[in-house]
Amino acid sequence: MTTATIQTLGEFIIANQKDYPDASGELSALFAAIRLAAKVIHREINRAGIVDLAGKSGEQNIQGEQQMKLDVLANDTFKEALAARGVVCGIASEEEDKYILLDDGLNKNSKYVVMMDPLDGSSNIDVNVSVGTIFSVYRRKSPVGTSVTDEDFYQPGTDQVAAGYVIYGSSTMLVYTTGHGVNGFTYDPGLGVFCLSHPKMRTPEKGVIYSINEGNYVHFPDGVKKYIKYCQVEDDDTQRPYTSRYIGSLVSDIHRNLIYGGIYLYPSTSRYPNGKLRLLYECNPIAFLVEQAGGRAVYGVGQRVLELKPTSLHQRVPFFAGSPYMVSDLEAFMSGRVQL
Numbered sequence: 038m039t040t041a042t043i044q045t046l047g048e049f050i051i052a053n054q055k056d057y058p059d060a061s062g063e064l065s066a067l068f069a070a071i072r073l074a075a076k077v078i079h080r081e082i083n084r085a086g087i088v089d090l091a092g093k094s095g096e097q098n099i100q101g102e103q104q105m106k107l108d109v110l111a112n113d114t115f116k117e118a119l120a121a122r123g124v125v126c127g128i129a130s131e132e133e134d135k136y137i138l139l140d141d142g143l144n145k146n147s148k149y150v151v152m153m154d155p156l157d158g159s160s161n162i163d164v165n166v167s168v169g170t171i172f173s174v175y176r177r178k179s180p181v182g183t184s185v186t187d188e189d190f191y192q193p194g195t196d197q198v199a200a201g202y203v204i205y206g207s208s209t210m211l212v213y214t215t216g217h218g219v220n221g222f223t224y225d226p227g228l229g230v231f232c233l234s235h236p237k238m239r240t241p242e243k244g245v246i247y248s249i250n251e252g253n254y255v256h257f258p259d260g261v262k263k264y265i266k267y268c269q270v271e272d273d274d275t276q277r278p279y280t281s282r283y284i285g286s287l288v289s290d291i292h293r294n295l296i297y298g299g300i301y302l303y304p305s306t307s308r309y310p311n312g313k314l315r316l317l318y319e320c321n322p323i324a325f326l327v328e329q330a331g332g333r334a335v336y337g338v339g340q341r342v343l344e345l346k347p348t349s350l351h352q353r354v355p356f357f358a359g360s361p362y363m364v365s366d367l368e369a370f371m372s373g374r375v376q377l
């Protein structure tokens with residue numbers, strides 16, 4: 038790619054404003070805030086080991102999980118960047134107990150709320166494994182000019198205006214959708230811009246990768262156990278056995294499977310009977326992306342993630358997403374229609 042053919046994220050959004058005619062430039066400003074925050078996190082992650090940003094912060098988040106120092110920094114960075122643009126009236130974060138009201142003069146008349154996991158997979162930071170940011174954008178339900186309410190955040194995933202993730206790895210990429218396909222942008226530190234590198238991303242209909250923490254196998258539902266065994270049985274016609282790949286960072290696992298084809302599984306377990314992943318901050322935005330790339334995302338047999346009505350801010354659900362044929366095979370085992 039030459040400099041003459043580079044299209045930046047900002048240029049791409051402007052060129053595709055026809056996809057969201059009611060945004061009046063606000064969605065562009067919102068993405069500018071996300072872009073800025075992602076650059077800051079990219080910088081801090083790349084020097085975490087030498088500026089005392091590695092390790093635990095000593096605090097816990099609302100889920101009782103130990104916060105890493107970069108969890109706190111990422112959360113604060115995204116909050117500040119979004120609040121400064123005057124286009125967001127409320128923010129919900131995996132790291133916060135309650136949603137954040139932005140009802141000052143600058144943001145009072147904003148139309149959007151944002152939900153985010155500021156640093157997914159942050160426990161991997163200390164061992165130099167890829168981590169990410171997940172974000173989701175909704176149009177508010179409450180009247181403009183008033184304070185946001187529960188109904189602004191308890192919207193089904195089908196109501197998302199935009200969603201995406203930033204993956205911080207060998208390169209930093211921002212991948213997003215506004216409901217018109219999925220596009221990926223790679224950060225060029227020399228130019229300081231995100232450049233279109235993966236236009237019109239589509240996941241293969243079939244894949245050969247399954248991603249699950251098999252250490253919890255004994256705690257999985259029977260249907261999931263049978264599907265894992267199916268993945269491991271040799272069969273030339275279906276290119277089995279499949280390859281097991283699990284990083285432990287949702288963004289990293291989804292990103293790989295989105296490109297190569299595969300399925301990601303986080304079922305219910307005896308310890309987490311409702312699953313472990315958060316519906317609002319992880320499952321809905323990832324499901325939106327996966328579906329827009331031609332895949333499927335369910336929380337049970339025939340149960341589409343995006344149609345689930347949230348009932349709490351930190352609601353957890355089982356989550357299965359990836360290449361459509363692989364998700365259908367999983368459902369067949371979970372329903373009992375197919376036996377090994």
